[in-house]
Structure formats: structure tokens, C-alpha cells
Amino acid sequence: MESIRWVLAVADVDFEEVFLTSRDQYLKLLDGGALKFQQVPLVEIDGMKLVQTRAILHYIAEKYNLMGKNLKEKAMINMYAEGTMDLMEMIMILPFTPDPKSKLENIEQKALTRYLPVFEEALKGSMHLVGGSQSYADVLLFECTLMLEEKFPDILKDFTCIKTFQGKMSSLDTVKKFMAPGGKRKPQPNEAYVKNAMQVLGFA
Known part of the structure; x- marks a missing residue:
């Protein structure tokens, strides 16, 4: 949820x-x-x-207008959203896994080589993954990066565009309210x- x-x-x-x-x-x-x-x-x-x-x-x-302006943008947004969810699901099942430590190295490797480079490239020159406006894919990516940093604190050190994006998302009033104590x-x-x-x- x-x-x-x-x-x-x-x-x-x-x-x-x-x-x-x-x-x-x-x-x-x-x-x-x-x-x-x-x-x-x-x-x-x-x-x-x-x-x-x-x-x-x-x-x-x-x-709530987080799905892009046309059919092509919707397809791209869904593509990026599915990618973030694939990665998050690997993390979400860890508490239900008998030996979660054995899974962490695999998750980190996949994040660094399969997923994060794609998002880094998409965010070059933009604060959003698709179309220059906020979508639910942006929201999921922000959630995903926080989950990753909870497991691997330095995982974003070489992904400057993602870090900049993360900072921008953190500054939103709605995000501050959601994350506040x-x-x-x-x-x-x-x-x-x-x-x-x-x-x-x-x-x-």
C-alpha cells in the first residue's frame, strides 16, 4: 500500500x-x-x-493528472513506473524472506547496473522522467531511491541527476508533510x- x-x-x-x-x-x-x-x-x-x-x-x-499528456507519455510513464516497482518489490519481500542478507548483494548489483543507469539517463536535463511534468513514475522513483538508501546508504553517490531529482522531490510541501513525524x-x-x-x- x-x-x-x-x-x-x-x-x-x-x-x-x-x-x-x-x-x-x-x-x-x-x-x-x-x-x-x-x-x-x-x-x-x-x-x-x-x-x-x-x-x-x-x-x-x-x-490527479499524474499520467502524462498523451498516449506516448503514458506509455513511457508506465514503463518507468514498472521498472521502479520491479526494483522495489525485491526490497519489499526481504522482511518475509528467511535469509534476507543473502539477497541484498543481488539487489544492490541489479540496482547499480540495470535500473539506476536508466533513471539517471532519463533525468539528464530534466527534473522529471517524462514530458517535463510530474508523473506517478516520478513519485515511485523517489520512494524507490529512499528505500535503496535505507539498505545501501551510498548507492546514489555516482548518480548525480538522481540525487538532484531526489532533492527537488524532497522540497515539495506535500512530500514534507507526508514524511514529517x-x-x-x-x-x-x-x-x-x-x-x-x-x-x-x-x-x-
């Missing part, structure tokens, strides 16, 4: 969160038909109950979070 929070926050959309803390809450949603494909996150918006993170992100991006940004999952998630979803 964190990427969805990020995009909503940057779009300056106020939202209410409901956290599942018990298996019964999940089963109630399931029995009520709210959880298509039997999964979360679930976002209720404009009379719809949406699951599938990418579908939710696309809808929010379209609704007491804001809606969530920390990395800890053992208690993982245990609760596994219980709620029926894996423990």
Missing part, C-alpha cells in the same frame, strides 16, 4: 486508512465480496472497491508487522 500512499500524498489527496489487525477483519471483507482475487490492498474511491496495486495507481494517476509514511516492516500480516492473511 505504501506506493499508493505516496501517490495520494504527492497529489495532495487526504485519505483515511483502516488497518487489518485480525484474521476476522480480513475474512469479513472476503465474505462481503470486497476483496476480488482475495487480496489487499483495497482502496475505496469514487464508489469503487479496487484491488491490484497497479490498477489503483493508474486510476489515481489519471484522476506523525505523517502517513510508514516505516520498513519490522518483525511485529510481518507476524501480524502473516496471521491476518492466513499464512501463520
Whole structure:
């Protein structure tokens, strides 16, 4: 859900969160038909109950003008967004991995050789990945760079365009509000979070 929070926050959309803390809450949603494909996150918006993170992100991006000005820009934005999500997903599964340390070297190597050079090139001469205006791909890239630095503090040292982009994103009022103490940004999952998630979803 964190990427969805990020995009909503940057779009300056106020939202209410409901956290599942018990298996019964999940089963109630399931029995009520709210959880298509039997999964979360679930976002209720404009009379719809949406699951599938990418579908939710696309809808929010379209609704709040974060999806580009034409079909070609949308395709490029989605391409960069998918790249960031591929990389973030490698990091997001670490708390649920029995031996996460063994995965870190692979993630770092892929970030340095496969992903970050692409974003660095795209940001040369621009503060945005596509079209000279902010898109949800920019938001996801900013989230992704923060996640990477939490694992590998010096990973961006040779990517000057990304660092400049990161500084620009950090200066946005909506981002400052989201990241401020007491804001809606969530920390990395800890053992208690993982245990609760596994219980709620029926894996423990």
C-alpha cells in the first residue's frame, strides 16, 4: 500500500486508512465480496472497491493528472513506473524472506547496473522522467531511491541527476508533510508487522 500512499500524498489527496489487525477483519471483507482475487490492498474511491496495486495507481494517476499528456507519455510513464516497482518489490519481500542478507548483494548489483543507469539517463536535463511534468513514475522513483538508501546508504553517490531529482522531490510541501513525524509514511516492516500480516492473511 505504501506506493499508493505516496501517490495520494504527492497529489495532495487526504485519505483515511483502516488497518487489518485480525484474521476476522480480513475474512469479513472476503465474505462481503470486497476483496476480488482475495487480496489487499483495497482502496475505496469514487464508489469503487479496487484491488491490484497497479490498477489503483493508474486510476489515481489519471484522476490527479499524474499520467502524462498523451498516449506516448503514458506509455513511457508506465514503463518507468514498472521498472521502479520491479526494483522495489525485491526490497519489499526481504522482511518475509528467511535469509534476507543473502539477497541484498543481488539487489544492490541489479540496482547499480540495470535500473539506476536508466533513471539517471532519463533525468539528464530534466527534473522529471517524462514530458517535463510530474508523473506517478516520478513519485515511485523517489520512494524507490529512499528505500535503496535505507539498505545501501551510498548507492546514489555516482548518480548525480538522481540525487538532484531526489532533492527537488524532497522540497515539495506535500512530500514534507507526508514524511514529517506523525505523517502517513510508514516505516520498513519490522518483525511485529510481518507476524501480524502473516496471521491476518492466513499464512501463520
